[in-house]
Amino acid sequence: MKLEPKAEAMLAGEMGAARMWAVEHQLQVGRMFDASDMVEVSQAHMMADPESMGEAGVALIEGFAALPEADRRVAIPMITDPRGVDLNYYDPLGQTEDMANLERRFIAACRSLGIMMTNTCINYQTIMSPVRGDHVAYGDTGVVIYSNSICGARSNFEGGPSALAAGLTGYTPRYGLHLEENRRATRRYVVEEQPRGLTDWGVLGAVVGRRAGSYWEVPVIEGIETVPTSDQAKHMGAAMASYGSTPLFHIVGITPECAAIEDVDGEGLRGEKITKDDLDEFRGGFGASGEEVDVVVFAAPQLSLVEMGEVAALCRGRRRHDDTAFLVCTPAGVYADAKSTGFVDAIEDFGGRVLQGTCFYQQYAREIGEANGWTRLLSNSAKIVNILGGYGYKPALASMEDCVASAEAGRIV
Amino acid sequence: MVKVLRCHVGIGPRVEGEAMVANDNFSARYDLDRNRGVFSRPEHALAGQSYVDKILVLNTAKGGVATAWMLYEMMSRGIAPKALLLNSANSILAQGAALANMTLCDRFDAGDVTQLIATADRVRVDPEAGEVTMLDAN
Known part of the structure; x- marks a missing residue:
């Protein structure tokens, strides 16, 4: 892989041990995907919750944080994905002091590197949306698929270590979605049933993702008659990325790289129908009508201010069942706005709790489930119900309205 | 005759071990109980089985x-x-393997690797050369 002189200097150790590690890491990844060179990136976004990183991952970052300032500071604006512990509210969730301390150590190390602790997986809604053609190094699959598909930016899934490497060097290996030829459609889907609410968009994304089924497939979708809101596109993308490991999709006439199907070379592909039955079959896998529900969760992705307002409106004048916990995850910036607009108070009056800067499935989900005796979980996120089966939950899916009504009833309506 | 499977150049050290094979996919987050070292997702083809020290052979x-x-x-x-x-x-598996120094290879010339290798086969993986050698073949 060809390196710029600056990256060569980093590799030679002339700009410190952290940048040398970073280029070595990028060379290994680039070689596996036949990258010919590196591409400059304008931002990095790092997924790094303590459950995933463990002691080893946090110690790695602390090692970099102990370097001289010139050797440790990131080279480009770099932000973070949700934390695993809300340090204002962890004991009541059953999280331990050890978990909180690992989080505290990680936050201190990141600050020392000059990383901005935004703790969000909706940075494209809340921090700075990338621009079409903008090469970035984003973690969180939901962030990547939205940025590629809706914004027209260029990013691979950059896991925490690679996002950090990009932050330290300002480059990432040029492979995958940084190359135009990998952004063309490879699978074509024709939607027969129009999605309406957030969960419908998530279900559609999940069905497409499950069918496409690979990082290297690019779905193009026809038949969508309405332009989705940012929140709807967010749920669609997050679910597609979760079920298919899919980093990019196009919607004909809606997403920026696909005014017409010919723009993504999709006209010769065989169209596969997505019918009402396909969507209902998916929903049927996560139905549990009438069952008692232990915890209702709004997360994955974190809620925008608009979603916070929608949940708050549904909560007003009602009260959750004593045996059903009710959790809402949003970034600290949105929390501040949701507090001033009265949304947080409405959710708390309902008996819910708004967690700041976390996302439920990244919060030691297995441990908090065991500590609270939570098994049956209900959410409006098609993404989170996919993830949590492996964490010992019995997840169920319902619309936002039905989630709130189920929390009130104590059983799934 | 020793049977050698060709694949793309990979990541990590040369290793030998026992294969555990399934026509299913892989995510450490979605599929594993990492405390116990077993596949924990009930729907996974390897649910309940220990992956520790195994050479896992999966689809994607x-x-x-x-x-x-x-x-x-x-x-x-x-x-x-x-x-x-x-x-x-x-990209994520490649990045994770690079950080962990865990052996990772993909893209096999002879087709579906989950059909080419069987559970309990002993294999040697050489990511630098892009080769997997079947040690039990005769």
């Missing part, structure tokens, strides 16, 4: 980015697979 990567940290975290505790052989890795 699924899910999110957490696996990039998790492979490193699993290796640090010694409760990890010895290698991953896939039809198609994604």
Whole structure:
């Protein structure tokens, strides 16, 4: 892989041990995907919750944080994905002091590197949306698929270590979605049933993702008659990325790289129908009508201010069942706005709790489930119900309205 | 005659071990109980089985980015697979393998790797050469 002189200097150790590690890491990844060179990136976004990183991952970052300032500071604006512990509210969730301390150590190390602790997986809604053609190094699959598909930016899934490497060097290996030829459609889907609410968009994304089924497939979708809101596109993308490991999709006439199907070379592909039955079959896998529900969760992705307002409106004048916990995850910036607009108070009056800067499935989900005796979980996120089966939950899916009504009833309506 | 499977150049050290094969996909977040070292997702073809020190042979990567940290975290505790052989890795598995120094190879010339190798086969993986050698073949 060809390196710029600056990256060569980093590799030679002339700009410190952290940048040398970073280029070595990028060379290994680039070689596996036949990258010919590196591409400059304008931002990095790092997924790094303590459950995933463990002691080893946090110690790695602390090692970099102990370097001289010139050797440790990131080279480009770099932000973070949700934390695993809300340090204002962890004991009541059953999280331990050890978990909180690992989080505290990680936050201190990141600050020392000059990383901005935004703790969000909706940075494209809340921090700075990338621009079409903008090469970035984003973690969180939901962030990547939205940025590629809706914004027209260029990013691979950059896991925490690679996002950090990009932050330290300002480059990432040029492979995958940084190359135009990998952004063309490879699978074509024709939607027969129009999605309406957030969960419908998530279900559609999940069905497409499950069918496409690979990082290297690019779905193009026809038949969508309405332009989705940012929140709807967010749920669609997050679910597609979760079920298919899919980093990019196009919607004909809606997403920026696909005014017409010919723009993504999709006209010769065989169209596969997505019918009402396909969507209902998916929903049927996560139905549990009438069952008692232990915890209702709004997360994955974190809620925008608009979603916070929608949940708050549904909560007003009602009260959750004593045996059903009710959790809402949003970034600290949105929390501040949701507090001033009265949304947080409405959710708390309902008996819910708004967690700041976390996302439920990244919060030691297995441990908090065991500590609270939570098994049956209900959410409006098609993404989170996919993830949590492996964490010992019995997840169920319902619309936002039905989630709130189920929390009130104590059983799934 | 020793049977050698050709694949793309991979990541990590040369290793030998026992294969565990399934026509299913892989995510450390979605599929594993990393404390116990077993596949925990009930729907996974390897549900309930220990992956520790196995050469896992699966179809492709699924899910999110957490696996990039998790492979490193699993290796640090010694409760990890010895290698991953896939039809198609994604960026996250490559990044995770690079950080963890875990052996990873994909894209096999002879076709579906989950059909080419069987559970309990002993294999040697050489990612630098892009070769997997079947040690039991005769």
